[in-house]
Amino acid sequence: MKVLNKRGFIIGITTAVLAIICFAAYFDYSEQRLMISGALLIALSAVNFIRAFSKKGVLEESAENADERDRYLVMKSSHLVFKIMNYVICCFTFVFIILYAIYKFPYFLIIAGTLCAVLILMFIVLMVVNIYLEKHE
Numbered sequence: 001m002k003v004l005n006k007r008g009f010i011i012g013i014t015t016a017v018l019a020i021i022c023f024a025a026y027f028d029y030s031e032q033r034l035m036i037s038g039a040l041l042i043a044l045s046a047v048n049f050i051r052a053f054s055k056k057g058v059l060e061e062s063a064e065n066a067d068e069r070d071r072y073l074v075m076k077s078s079h080l081v082f083k084i085m086n087y088v089i090c091c092f093t094f095v096f097i098i099l100y101a102i103y104k105f106p107y108f109l110i111i112a113g114t115l116c117a118v119l120i121l122m123f124i125v126l127m128v129v130n131i132y133l134e135k136h137e
Contacts, residue, residue, distance in 0.1 A: 005057035012048035015041045
């Protein structure tokens with residue numbers, strides 16, 4: 001069988017792994033919600049596996065039909081979105097740090113730390129993707 005929808009296949013694998021984790025946790029803790037979560041994840045996994053092998057995904061079809069101008073527009077728009085999100089997350093990080101300095105609520109510091117971690121993760125992913133694309137294109 002040939003995988004036609006790569007995204008559906010990856011989501012199917014991920015949900016299957018999560019279902020196995022839920023069932024393993026159910027045997028340890030015997031909580032009903034873990035069994036229900038596992039059953040729902042198995043159903044979602046089955047649907048994604050069926051879609052992965054039966055029809056092409058939107059990403060695969062659009063990649064076949066896209067011309068050079070479409071790819072350029074997607075590249076420019078994704079670059080602009082990345083810049084905007086980077087500035088927004090950075091601004092919110094500083095806002096929550098200032099709010100923590102004013103009100104001394106630890107929740108503000110947790111939120112600022114999480115946003116800072118997201119910024120660092122975005123930077124690392126950008127570097128890894130950049131290195132990968134330089135070597136393979």
